[in-house]
Amino acid sequence: MNKNIAQMVHEQGWHCLHLFYRVEHGAWQLLNPDEQRDAKVRLSELVQETRAVESTQLLTLGMVSPKSDLGFMLVTPDLHVANRIEKQLSL
Numbered sequence: 001m002n003k004n005i006a007q008m009v010h011e012q013g014w015h016c017l018h019l020f021y022r023v024e025h026g027a028w029q030l031l032n033p034d035e036q037r038d039a040k041v042r043l044s045e046l047v048q049e050t051r052a053v054e055s056t057q058l059l060t061l062g063m064v065s066p067k068s069d070l071g072f073m074l075v076t077p078d079l080h081v082a083n084r085i086e087k088q089l090s091l
Contacts, residue, residue, distance in 0.1 A: 015082045016075050019089060020068035050074070050085050058085070 028036065050058045053076070061071035072089060076082050 014075055014077050015079050016073065017082055017086055019072040019074065019086060020063065021070045021072075021089070022067070023069045046088055050088075053081060053085075056081060056085075 031039070047058060047060060050056060056074070056076040056078075058075075059073040061073070063069055063071050074082055074085055076085075
């Protein structure tokens with residue numbers, strides 16, 4: 001069995017993800033102030049880490065919509081990086 005796995009590499013172009021999230025306000029209110037602060041700090045650290053990734057941009061958006069509370073626009077040349085960051089943001 002061949003254990004070599006072919007990896008697809010794009011020739012040109014970038015990956016752009018538009019990510020939108022809602023805050024479960026009921027669950028948020030159940031957190032104590034320290035837990036809320038820790039969650040905000042973790043999100044801030046994730047944004048900073050993402051912005052430090054080479055050739056990657058992350059824009060943060062405060063949404064004025066009943067459909068979402070937070071928005072992110074992620075632009076990166078690497079689909080694997082985009083997927084990893086999207087999963088981290090979802091947590």
